[in-house]
Amino acid sequence: MYAKVIVDVPAKQTNRAFDYAVPKELRSWVEVGSRVGVPFGPRVLQGFVVGLSNETDVDPKRLKPIGHVLDLVPPLTAELVSLGRWIARMYLCHEVTALQAMLPAALKAKYERVITVGEESAEHPLLHMSDVQEIVQFVRGKATLTMEGLMERFPGRDAFLKELLQAGVLAEVQMVKDRMATKKALTVFPPKDLSVLEAALPELPARANKQMAVLRYLMEHPHAIRLTELIEMIEISASTVKSLAERGWIELREVEVMRDPYAGRSFKRTTPLTLTEEQSRVFAPIKAAVAEDRHEVFLLHGVTGSGKTEVYLQSIQQALDMGKEAIVLVPEISLTPQMVERFKGRFGDQVAVLHSRLSNGERYDEWRKITRKQVKVVIGARSAIFAPFTQIGLIIIDEEHESSYKQEESPKYHTREVAVQRAKGHNAAVVLGSATPSLETLELTRRRRDRAKPPFTLLTMTERVASRPMPPVTIVDMREELKTGNRSMFSRPLYKAIEERLHKKEQIVLLLNRRGYATFVMCRTCGYVAQCPHCDISLTYHQSSRMLRCHYCGYAEREVTQCPSCQSEHIRHFGTGTQRVEEELSKIFPGIRVIRMDVDTTSEKGSHEKWLSLFRDKQADVLLGTQMVAKGLDFPDVTLVGVIAADTVLNIPDFRSAERTFQLLTQVAGRAGRHEKQGEVFVQTYTPDHYSIQHASRHDYTAFANQELDVRANLGYPPYQRLILVTFTHEQLSLLVRMAEAFVTRLKEIARPYMTRQTDLFTPVVTDEEFFHMDVLGPVASPISRIKDRYRFQCVVKYRGDDVASDIVSQTVAWFEERSAKEKLTVSVDVDPQYLM
Ligand SMILES: Nc1ncnc2c1ncn2[C@@H]1O[C@H](COP(=O)(O)OP(=O)(O)OP(=O)(O)O)[C@@H](O)[C@H]1O
Ligand SMILES: [Zn+2]
Numbered sequence: 081m082y083a084k085v086i087v088d089v090p091a092k093q094t095n096r097a098f099d100y101a102v103p104k105e106l107r108s109w110v111e112v113g114s115r116v117g118v119p120f121g122p123r124v125l126q127g128f129v130v131g132l133s134n135e136t137d138v139d140p141k142r143l144k145p146i147g148h149v150l151d152l153v154p155p156l157t158a159e160l161v162s163l164g165r166w167i168a169r170m171y172l173c174h175e176v177t178a179l180q181a182m183l184p185a186a187l188k189a190k191y192e193r194v195i196t197v198g199e200e201s202a203e204h205p206l207l208h209m210s211d212v213q214e215i216v217q218f219v220r221g222k223a224t225l226t227m228e229g230l231m232e233r234f235p236g237r238d239a240f241l242k243e244l245l246q247a248g249v250l251a252e253v254q255m256v257k258d259r260m261a262t263k264k265a266l267t268v269f270p271p272k273d274l275s276v277l278e279a280a281l282p283e284l285p286a287r288a289n290k291q292m293a294v295l296r297y298l299m300e301h302p303h304a305i306r307l308t309e310l311i312e313m314i315e316i317s318a319s320t321v322k323s324l325a326e327r328g329w330i331e332l333r334e335v336e337v338m339r340d341p342y343a344g345r346s347f348k349r350t351t352p353l354t355l356t357e358e359q360s361r362v363f364a365p366i367k368a369a370v371a372e373d374r375h376e377v378f379l380l381h382g383v384t385g386s387g388k389t390e391v392y393l394q395s396i397q398q399a400l401d402m403g404k405e406a407i408v409l410v411p412e413i414s415l416t417p418q419m420v421e422r423f424k425g426r427f428g429d430q431v432a433v434l435h436s437r438l439s440n441g442e443r444y445d446e447w448r449k450i451t452r453k454q455v456k457v458v459i460g461a462r463s464a465i466f467a468p469f470t471q472i473g474l475i476i477i478d479e480e481h482e483s484s485y486k487q488e489e490s491p492k493y494h495t496r497e498v499a500v501q502r503a504k505g506h507n508a509a510v511v512l513g514s515a516t517p518s519l520e521t522l523e524l525t526r527r528r529r530d531r532a533k534p535p536f537t538l539l540t541m542t543e544r545v546a547s548r549p550m551p552p553v554t555i556v557d558m559r560e561e562l563k564t565g566n567r568s569m570f571s572r573p574l575y576k577a578i579e580e581r582l583h584k585k586e587q588i589v590l591l592l593n594r595r596g597y598a599t600f601v602m603c604r605t606c607g608y609v610a611q612c613p614h615c616d617i618s619l620t621y622h623q624s625s626r627m628l629r630c631h632y633c634g635y636a637e638r639e640v641t642q643c644p645s646c647q648s649e650h651i652r653h654f655g656t657g658t659q660r661v662e663e664e665l666s667k668i669f670p671g672i673r674v675i676r677m678d679v680d681t682t683s684e685k686g687s688h689e690k691w692l693s694l695f696r697d698k699q700a701d702v703l704l705g706t707q708m709v710a711k712g713l714d715f716p717d718v719t720l721v722g723v724i725a726a727d728t729v730l731n732i733p734d735f736r737s738a739e740r741t742f743q744l745l746t747q748v749a750g751r752a753g754r755h756e757k758q759g760e761v762f763v764q765t766y767t768p769d770h771y772s773i774q775h776a777s778r779h780d781y782t783a784f785a786n787q788e789l790d791v792r793a794n795l796g797y798p799p800y801q802r803l804i805l806v807t808f809t810h811e812q813l814s815l816l817v818r819m820a821e822a823f824v825t826r827l828k829e830i831a832r833p834y835m836t837r838q839t840d841l842f843t844p845v846v847t848d849e850e851f852f853h854m855d856v857l858g859p860v861a862s863p864i865s866r867i868k869d870r871y872r873f874q875c876v877v878k879y880r881g882d883d884v885a886s887d888i889v890s891q892t893v894a895w896f897e898e899r900s901a902k903e904k905l906t907v908s909v910d911v912d913p914q915y916l917m
């Protein structure tokens with residue numbers, strides 16, 4: 081038997097499967113999806129088995145055998161292996177990079193060089209020396225001895241040890257190991273026959289009451305208990321237990337334990353709610369698809385507070401009733417305890433939770449619950465789409481419009497597309513839920529020019545549960561405020577509204593879409609702006625350390641008090657950060673209790689949860705923060721939402737700025753008045769007439785979508801054309817420009833034969849096999865034109881039609897890499913980029 085193995089080296093030369101022989105003793109262990117250690121040149125590498133066969137084209141004499149198998153159960157399934165191939169092709173990455181992305185970090189291979197007894201050792205003349213015998217004795221039987229360990233044991237003999245290695249008496253071999261071991265804990269086991277304990281009691285001396293307490297406890301609770309728990313329970317020491325074990329009355333041994341981040345927390349069990357009329361209407365077709373094992377993609381467009389979560393829960397129940405599994409994806413920042421509670425509350429121990437705030441060990445253990453089939457539902461952020469389930473009936477993506485569903489590093493996949501691809505293979509239903517669906521998804525629910533049925537099915541919920549009204553939104557023109565002499569960051573209407581809530585002891589959510597204390601430092605006299613010397617962006621001022629920092633390369637310098645350009649002392653930090661809003665709030669409303677949530681206050685593990693539960697327990701009046709306060713929160717006493725500056729997103733030069741502004745305003749407005757109390761929203765802005773702000777203030781998604789789709793059609797942007805962003809970087813600008821131009825020329829050449837079926841530009845069709853059209857914009861300097869002393873240039877490929885664009889770009893990159901290999905030029909490709917930076 082032969083195995084096709086992809087090795088763990090993400091490089092062009094190794095981006096293919098290599099054949100290996102499967103030794104007899106490993107035959108029952110090697111499967112598609114297995115991780116194996118294989119010899120590769122002089123090294124041992126980790127690899128993934130991507131195929132098995134009885135034939136090989138390689139000369140059997142040159143074929144090497146697989147060294148060892150890393151897992152008893154393959155961590156990947158055959159389905160995931162082929163998904164990896166698809167991702168590699170779609171998003172232009174190495175296959176092994178795609179496979180790695182599917183595994184928890186704990187399974188990233190660790191290479192370790194260990195010392196063993198060499199093959200030459202048996203008859204080597206050196207072996208007659210007694211100290212060599214001693215060394216060999218020491219090495220023999222040790223599985224993980226490192227060179228350092230050996231040198232430590234035989235100090236001062238480094239040169240001699242090296243000689244032994246060269247002579248082959250000792251050998252250094254490379255081992256592939258997991259980064260993370262399973263966790264073990266000492267556990268106490270009472271004997272099966274409890275009379276043993278009874279008989280033991282009188283044998284103990286009268287003053288050994290601690291030991292007696294242990295025996296009595298175990299007689300009353302005759303099951304295994306963790307040593308640490310027992311110690312805590314009856315206040316004894318470990319040695320007490322150990323001495324009992326030594327006498328053979330009880331057993332003490334290491335047992336593998338699962339790290340459970342939610343251990344000891346009980347979740348209140350919930351039962352299905354009676355669905356509202358709208359909920360029943362959207363639930364019916366989802367239920368039918370799941371019940372019939374039919375692949376269908378639904379867009380569930382439901383206004384904030386319309387009860388989408390209950391629809392998800394009941395859809396999952398349907399999948400479970402069918403004996404199937406379900407994956408629920410939510411954006412990382414909305415994976416709050418509240419969200420987890422809803423799913424654990426309904427499905428209890430059948431739920432695994434995967435998010436980045438878990439430790440590597442915790443995540444690994446949650447993930448193993450999936451491979452061991454101990455759970456049927458996984459709720460997690462982006463990468464949970466790779467949960468190694470084998471019977472998927474349903475995939476749910478909540479807040480499907482979130483840009484974080486696109487991974488920024490390689491593999492640069494979009495979770496939504498991967499989900500649809502996976503679901504197809506499982507005949508599973510997909511539910512994409514949002515109050516503000518992405519225009520890409522919306523477009524796929526619309527009628528095609530030539531096909532009666534659109535690819536996705538649109539389901540709509542227009543009302544909040546129990547007919548609660550949507551909160552009225554007031555747009556506040558900050559230019560008018562300034563004209564009438566209000567220089568504060570709070571407009572008069574917002575000020576009044578806050579005052580009123582404080583008086584009524586209701587709660588407030590304030591959104592400021594920026595982090596840190598201030599954004600940049602500028603000289604008021606000459607206009608000088610402090611910039612990073614290595615990157616073309618301004619430095620950010622950090623209040624706590626009084627430092628200026630570059631967010632791209634980490635460069636930092638002390639705060640300046642004098643302008644380096646004109647020596648003026650009027651150099652100050654500008655912009656409003658959450659910290660400044662917090663200060664100002666306490667100044668105008670003395671005694672106000674503010675919880676600030678931004679990247680700085682939530683970096684610590686568990687802090688996110690802590691802040692939210694404080695707020696929920698009404699330990700604060702105001703929850704102030706960046707985007708992370710805008711999503712998914714459901715607090716009954718929040719009756720006021722204020723947006724400090726709606727324009728911050730709008731002013732980012734990106735074709736999705738209007739869409740992002742609309743989404744953010746709609747989401748944050750949706751936090752107000754979700755329960756009995758009526759809510760109210762104030763949006764402060766310098767551009768009150770912008771259509772994204774206007775439509776958001778009227779909660780009118782459809783009007784916004786239609787207007788924005790017109791803009792996109794006219795400019796030829798997604799969803800009407802798809803984009804591929806190619807970015808080049810090099811230290812030398814002139815060389816970079818020349819190479820980037822060569823790339824574009826070659827790209828156009830390769831594309832030409834595909835362009836013959838070009839048709840008119842403005843037909844609103846996303847994917848249509850009938851024709852293909854492609855445009856290349858650039859090369860031009862990237863919006864961030866230099867990072868870490870490397871200049872950046874980009875070109876944007878716009879295309880419409882089938883997926884050959886990826887192949888065309890891929891061919892061009894291959895051609896290009898050969899040409900630029902010695903120039904240290906990097907080229908990176910982003911298919912369907914979320915940001916054109
Ligand atoms: N059928 C129902 N009967 C009674 N209450 C319900 C029902 N369905 C949902 N609710 C309640 O309505 C509130 C809003 O529901 P939910 O949080 O699911 O809305 P949502 O659509 O997910 O909103 P968002 O997009 O803002 O997250 C919740 O408090 C939920 O418990
Ligand atoms: Zn100056």
Ligand SMILES: [Zn+2]
Binds near residue numbers: 613632634
């Ligand atoms: Zn920098």
